[in-house]
Amino acid sequence: MLRVVDFTSISGRYRDLLPRAEFNVERAVEVVTPILHDVAERGAEALRELSQRFDGVAPEHLRVPAEAIARAEAELDPDLRSAFETSIARRRAVAEQLELETDGPSARLAEGAVVGLRNIPVSRVGLYVPGGLAPLASSVIMNVVPAQVAGVASIAVASPPQKEFGGLPHPNILALCAILGVDEVYAVGGAQAIGMFAHGVEGLCDPVNLITGPGNIYVVAAKRAVRGLVGIDSEAGPTEIAIVADDAANPAFVAADLISQAEHDPMAASLLITDSESLAHAVQAELARQVSGQAHEERIRTSLTGEQSAIVMVRDVAQAVAVADAYGAEHLEIQTRDARAVAARVRNAGAIFVGDYAPVSLGDYSAGSTHVLPTAGCACHSSGLTVRSFMKTVHVIDYSADALAAIADGVARFARAENLPGHARAIEIRGEA
Structure with missing residues (x-):
C-alpha cells in the first residue's frame, strides 16, 4: 500500500528527496x-x-x-x-x-545598572x-x-x-x-x-x-x-507522522499508528523510516489487513497511497535519525531497540513519542503534551503551542545616574558613529543636569 523509497545509497540532501504533500x-x-x-x-x-x-x-x-x-x-x-x-x-x-515561565532574574551589570526580564x-x-x-x-x-x-x-x-x-x-x-x-x-x-x-x-x-x-x-x-x-502561532499544514523503526518493532503497532494519522485527511502524511526489509514487508501486510473495514477507509487509502506517504529504506538507525531530522516531522515515533537513546539524538520534531507504548494518539488527547505542532518540516525552526506561545518577553532597564555616567561617553560615541546625534545628545544632556 505504501510506496517504497530507497535511501540506502544516498548521503545528504534528504530534505529535497523526502515525500511531501503539495500545500500551496x-x-x-x-x-x-x-x-x-x-x-x-x-x-x-x-x-x-x-x-x-x-x-x-x-x-x-x-x-x-x-x-x-x-x-x-x-x-x-x-x-x-x-x-x-x-x-x-x-x-x-x-x-x-x-x-x-516566571519573571527572569535581574542582571546586575554594574553598581546601579540593572536589566530585568518580564514575561x-x-x-x-x-x-x-x-x-x-x-x-x-x-x-x-x-x-x-x-x-x-x-x-x-x-x-x-x-x-x-x-x-x-x-x-x-x-x-x-x-x-x-x-x-x-x-x-x-x-x-x-x-x-x-x-x-x-x-x-x-x-x-x-x-x-x-x-x-x-x-x-x-x-x-x-x-x-x-x-x-x-x-x-x-504557526502555519500548520496537513498532519504527518514519521516512525523510525528497526526489526525489533511490532509491525501491528507501526501499521496502526500510520493509519491513525492517515484517517485525519486525504493529504495526511504517513512515513516509515526503517533499515529492516522484513519489518517493511510485515508493515505492508498489516496495513492491508487493518485498513480494510475502517470507518474512514477511503480517506486512509488516499492518504497512504499519496505522494506524501512512503516507506523510506535506510542503511541503519543512524541514517534513519538523519533522515528524520531532515524531514522534521510533526509527530515522530521511535520504535527501536533502546528507543530513549535514539530519541535523544533527534533534533527536529514537533513532538517525539518514545517506545511501543507512546503512540501519537496518546499525545492527541491525554499524554499532557500539546498536539498543536509545526508541520511541513517547520520543526527545524519552530515549536508546538505551549504557555510560552501566549507570552511576550519585555526587558526592564533600570539605571542610576552614576551607572549611566560610567558608560555615557562610549554610548554617545557609538551613536555619533551611526550618524544619530540626537541619540548622543539624549545621553549627554543627563550629564549636564
Whole structure:
C-alpha cells in the first residue's frame, strides 16, 4: 500500500528527496484575501453569508448563547466528560510544571545598572477549533489550557457552525468550553473566523492580539494574510507522522499508528523510516489487513497511497535519525531497540513519542503534551503551542545616574558613529543636569 523509497545509497540532501504533500499557501492567500476584506468591511452580515456559503448554514447567533454552551455540558456523556477532564488535568499539569515561565532574574551589570526580564501574557487571544472532517474538540483543550496558565485575560473560541446541530459548533466543543470556563464562543469557521478575530466585528467580537489553532489551508492562508496585524502561532499544514523503526518493532503497532494519522485527511502524511526489509514487508501486510473495514477507509487509502506517504529504506538507525531530522516531522515515533537513546539524538520534531507504548494518539488527547505542532518540516525552526506561545518577553532597564555616567561617553560615541546625534545628545544632556 505504501510506496517504497530507497535511501540506502544516498548521503545528504534528504530534505529535497523526502515525500511531501503539495500545500500551496500563496495560492490559497489569493482566495481568502477577498473574504478577509469582506469581513473587515461588512462584519456580521458578511459572516452570515460566508457561513451559508461554506458551511451550508447561517447561524441564528454568531456568538453562541450561554444557555447553548451550558446545555452541551449538561448533556455530555459522563464517561466522555471523565475522559475530557483527564486530558485537561494532564495538559494543565504539564503546562504549569514545565512550560510556565516566571519573571527572569535581574542582571546586575554594574553598581546601579540593572536589566530585568518580564514575561507578560498577551491581553486577548482568538482560538480556532476545526470542525470539518473531524470536529477536533481536543483542540479546545490544547489551545485554552496553556492560554489560561499563561494568564491571558480574554479568550475567545471560534469553530464552524454545523448544520446537524442547528448552526452551532459541535456539542463536544461547546461542552469543553463550558468545562474550561470559556463563554465567548463563536459559530464562525474558516478564513472568515480569522478575519473576525483579526479585524473585530462591531457589536459582536473585539479584535484579538494573537490567533492560534490548526485549520485547513484556507485558515492557514488567512493567518498568513493577517500576520503583522495580529500574532499567529504557526502555519500548520496537513498532519504527518514519521516512525523510525528497526526489526525489533511490532509491525501491528507501526501499521496502526500510520493509519491513525492517515484517517485525519486525504493529504495526511504517513512515513516509515526503517533499515529492516522484513519489518517493511510485515508493515505492508498489516496495513492491508487493518485498513480494510475502517470507518474512514477511503480517506486512509488516499492518504497512504499519496505522494506524501512512503516507506523510506535506510542503511541503519543512524541514517534513519538523519533522515528524520531532515524531514522534521510533526509527530515522530521511535520504535527501536533502546528507543530513549535514539530519541535523544533527534533534533527536529514537533513532538517525539518514545517506545511501543507512546503512540501519537496518546499525545492527541491525554499524554499532557500539546498536539498543536509545526508541520511541513517547520520543526527545524519552530515549536508546538505551549504557555510560552501566549507570552511576550519585555526587558526592564533600570539605571542610576552614576551607572549611566560610567558608560555615557562610549554610548554617545557609538551613536555619533551611526550618524544619530540626537541619540548622543539624549545621553549627554543627563550629564549636564
